[in-house]
Amino acid sequence: MYTDKVMDHFENPRNVGELEGADGVGTVGNAKCGDIMKMYIKVADDKITDIKFKTFGCGAAIATSSIATELVKGKSVKEAQELTNKAVAEALGGLPPAKMHCSNLAADALKKAIDNYLGLETKNECEDHHHHEHNDFDHGCSI
Amino acid sequence: MTKVYMDNGATTPVDPKVIEAMQPYFSEVYGNPSSFHSFGREGRNAITEARDKVVELIGADYTKELIFTSGGTEADNYAIKGVASALEAKGKHIITSAVEHHAVLHTCKYLEKRRGFEVTYLPVDEDGLVNPEDVKDAIREDTILITIMMANNEVGTIQPIAQIGEIAKEAGVTFHTDAVQAVGTIPVDVNELNVDLLSLSGHKFNGPKGVGALYIRKGTRINKFMHGGAQERNRRATTENVPAIVGLGKAAEIAMEGLEQKQEKLVSLRDKLISGIEERIDHIKLNGHREKRLPGNVNVSIKYIEGESILMKLDLAGIAASSGSACTSGSLDPSHVLLSMGLTHEVAHGSLRLTLGKYNTKAEVDRVLEVLPKVVADLRSMSPIYNG
Numbered sequence: 001m002y003t004d005k006v007m008d009h010f011e012n013p014r015n016v017g018e019l020e021g022a023d024g025v026g027t028v029g030n031a032k033c034g035d036i037m038k039m040y041i042k043v044a045d046d047k048i049t050d051i052k053f054k055t056f057g058c059g060a061a062i063a064t065s066s067i068a069t070e071l072v073k074g075k076s077v078k079e080a081q082e083l084t085n086k087a088v089a090e091a092l093g094g095l096p097p098a099k100m101h102c103s104n105l106a107a108d109a110l111k112k113a114i115d116n117y118l119g120l121e122t123k124n125e126c127e128d129h130h131h132h133e134h135n136d137f138d139h140g141c142s143i
Numbered sequence: 144m145t146k147v148y149m150d151n152g153a154t155t156p157v158d159p160k161v162i163e164a165m166q167p168y169f170s171e172v173y174g175n176p177s178s179f180h181s182f183g184r185e186g187r188n189a190i191t192e193a194r195d196k197v198v199e200l201i202g203a204d205y206t207k208e209l210i211f212t213s214g215g216t217e218a219d220n221y222a223i224k225g226v227a228s229a230l231e232a233k234g235k236h237i238i239t240s241a242v243e244h245h246a247v248l249h250t251c252k253y254l255e256k257r258r259g260f261e262v263t264y265l266p267v268d269e270d271g272l273v274n275p276e277d278v279k280d281a282i283r284e285d286t287i288l289i290t291i292m293m294a295n296n297e298v299g300t301i302q303p304i305a306q307i308g309e310i311a312k313e314a315g316v317t318f319h320t321d322a323v324q325a326v327g328t329i330p331v332d333v334n335e336l337n338v339d340l341l342s343l344s345g346h347k348f349n350g351p352k353g354v355g356a357l358y359i360r361k362g363t364r365i366n367k368f369m370h371g372g373a374q375e376r377n378r379r380a381t382t383e384n385v386p387a388i389v390g391l392g393k394a395a396e397i398a399m400e401g402l403e404q405k406q407e408k409l410v411s412l413r414d415k416l417i418s419g420i421e422e423r424i425d426h427i428k429l430n431g432h433r434e435k436r437l438p439g440n441v442n443v444s445i446k447y448i449e450g451e452s453i454l455m456k457l458d459l460a461g462i463a464a465s466s467g468s469a470c471t472s473g474s475l476d477p478s479h480v481l482l483s484m485g486l487t488h489e490v491a492h493g494s495l496r497l498t499l500g501k502y503n504t505k506a507e508v509d510r511v512l513e514v515l516p517k518v519v520a521d522l523r524s525m526s527p528i529y530n531g
C-alpha cells in the first residue's frame with residue numbers, strides 16, 4: 001500500500017524531536033481525528049536553519065512529517081511557506097487516497113510554525129480536515 | 144526473518160487435514176449434487192456428511208436446520224433480512240447491539256434506511272457487555288427480531304446469550320446470534336443458548352474461506368435469501384460449493400474433537416501475552432472483559448501512539464496483528480466497538496488486537512513480548528502527546 005519512499009521515511013524518520021528555543025512552533029490535528037503533528041523551526045537570516053517534528057499518527061502521517069522537514073530545511077521562509085500538501089505527497093512517490101487526511105497535515109503544521117514565527121494568529125485544530133462524509137455502506141472491514 | 148501470525152480473528156490458516164479432505168472434490172468427485180447419476184450422488188453424500196458434523200458441533204436437533212452459505216456475512220444477511228421480510232406484516236422493530244460486526248450493523252442500517260424498519264442499538268458497558276435487562280426493556284409489541292453477537296470480533300467479549308435467549312423466548316421474539324467468532328473455539332449449543340438462528344463461518348476455525356452456515360431452528364419463520372434452484376431444501380439456490388462444504392465439515396469435526404485442548408492452550412497463551420504486556424508497557428488498557436473473553440483474544444489500547452503505526456512496525460518485524468484505529472479502516476473514526484465501550488477517540492486510535500490460533504506457540508508469544516515494548520518506546524519517543 002505504501003511506496004518504498006514512505007516506508008523509508010517511516011522506518012528512519014528524519015528530524016524527529018523538539019527544538020529548544022524554537023523560533024516558531026505549530027501544531028495541527030487532534031487526537032480525535034487520529035493524527036497530531038507538531039513542528040518546531042529555527043530561523044536565521046530568513047532561512048529555516050533547523051526543523052524538527054513530533055507526530056502522533058499513522059505511517060503516512062509520520063512519513064509526511066519527516067519528508068516535509070527535509071524539503072524545507074535550509075530553504076527561505078517564503079519558499080517554505082509555498083510547500084503544498086501535494087508536493088509533500090509527490091515527494092513520497094504518492095500516497096493512497098484514503099491517506100489524504102493524514103498527509104495534509106504536514107504542510108499545514110509547517111505553515112503554522114511559520115505563522116507563529118511571524119507572529120500571526122491562526123485557527124487551531126483539524127476543522128479543515130475533519131469528518132468528510134463517509135458512507136456507512138462502503139468502507140470495508142477485515143476483522 | 145521468522146514470521147508470527149497473530150491475526151486469527153481475521154482469518155485462520157486451513158488445517159492440512161481439511162485440505163486433504165477437500166482435495167478429491169475438485170476433480171475426482173466433481174458431480175453436481177443435484178444430478179441423478181453416481182457422480183452427483185457422491186457429492187450429495189459428501190454434503191450430508193459435512194452437514195452432520197456441523198450440526199453436531201452446534202448441538203442442533205435436526206440436520207435440516209442447517210443451511211450452508213458463502214460465509215458469516217451471508218448467514219447474517221440471510222437471518223436478518225429473511226426474518227424481516229417474513230414478519231414485516233407483524234412488526235418492523237429490531238433489537239441489536241452497538242458492537243455488532245458490520246455484517247449485522249450494516250444490514251440493520253439498510254432495513255432502517257430503505258425498508259422502514261426501526262432498529263434499537265443497545266449500548267454496552269465498559270467491558271463491551273450487553274445487559275439482558277436492557278434487551279427485555281427494549282422489546283415492544285412490534286419487535287420481530289433480536290440479534291446479538293455471541294463473541295465480539297474486536298475485543299473478544301462473550302455476551303450472555305443464553306440469558307438473552309430466554310428473554311426472547313418468553314417474549315416470543317425470534318432470536319439470532321452471530322457466533323462467527325465463537326463456533327469452533329468455545330462450546331456452542333443452540334439449545335442451551337436458546338437461539339432460533341445462529342451464524343457461523345469456516346475460515347475462523349481453520350476451515351476454508353467462503354463457506355459458512357446459518358442454523359435455523361425448526362418452526363422459525365424466515366424467507367429465503369437466494370432464489371433459483373431447489374438446493375438446500377429450497378432455501379438457498381446455487382450449485383453447492385462441495386469442496387468448501389466438505390472442508391467446513393472436516394473443520395467442524397476437528398474442532399469438536401480438540402475443543403477443550405484448543406481452549407486451554409489459547410487461554411494460557413492469551414493470559415501470558417496479556418500479563419506480559421501489562422508488565423512491560425505502561426499506560427495501557429486492556430479492552431474487553433477480562434474473564435468473559437474469547438480464549439485467543441488480546442486487545443489493548445496503548446496510550447499516546449496510533450494503531451496503524453504500531454501495526455506497521457510490527458509488520459516490519461514479521462508480526463501480523465490488527466487495530467481498531469481509524470487509519471486502518473479508511474474512515475476518520477476509530478472502531479465503533481471501542482467507542483461504544485466508552486473509550487475516547489484518542490485511546491481507541493491506539494488499539495492493538497492480537498488474536499491467537501491453535502498453531503501459535505509460547506515462543507511466538509515471547510517474540511511479541513520482546514518486539515512490542517521496543518515498538519511502543521520508539522513511537523512514543525516521536526509522540527507530541529507523550530511526556531516520558
Ligand SMILES: Cc1ncc(COP(=O)(O)O)c(C=O)c1O
Pocket residue numbers: 142143152153213214215216217219244246292294295296321323324344345346353354355
Ligand atoms: C463476528 C463476525 N461476524 C461476521 C463475520 C463475517 O464472516 P465472513 O468473513 O465469513 O463473511 C466476521 C468476520 O469477518 C466476524 O468476526
Ligand SMILES: [Zn+2]
Pocket residue numbers: 034035057058059060061101102470
Ligand atoms: Zn492517518
